[in-house]
Ligand SMILES: [Ca+2]
């Protein structure tokens with residue numbers, strides 16, 4: 357559970373190579389990210405119903421097609437306070453169009469939830485059941501480091517799930533960019549040209 361897992365990589369050939377690296381461990385994701393901001397959803401009262409587009413202190417906006425609430429369910433049991441609970445299609449818009457984001461989630465024990473952004477989509481791994489008893493295996497982390505082109509508009513969305521699930525500690529920031537092959541080649545040419553100029557000056 358604690359290992360970095362590169363679950364999915366999208367590689368596009370050509371000038372604009374794209375790459376989405378998925379992390380299932382928060383500390384591994386944090387090691388790849390700088391300037392991170394985290395929304396902990398604790399500034400709203402338990403049971404607050406989110407309607408329309410709600411802007412949170414971190415600057416993220418959550419929009420849902422139906423019921424979405426701030427809930428003390430699950431995450432409060434491990435001292436994390438409120439979380440965002442969703443039963444319906446939900447869209448999150450992050451400020452600054454970050455290239456990296458991640459979040460903790462819990463109680464996804466009945467399947468059906470997936471996350472999508474740009475051309476990327478993936479089913480979220482199931483966790484344990486936090487309805488019956490809250491245990492550590494009820495919680496999981498999903499994070500990515502990608503490129504701005506992979507996350508158009510800094511937006512990602514969840515599909516609806518049968519029972520719903522909760523997310524907390526939604527973090528976003530700058531990631532270690534994956535160098536595009538074209539950029540590396542140009543950089544190499546630039547350095548070679550610099551060396552040529554130096555040699556000419558000394559001769
Ligand atoms: Ca929280």
Ligand SMILES: [Ca+2]
Nearest residue numbers: 465485486487
């Ligand atoms: Ca459950």
Ligand SMILES: [Ca+2]
Nearest residue numbers: 484485489491
């Ligand atoms: Ca459990």
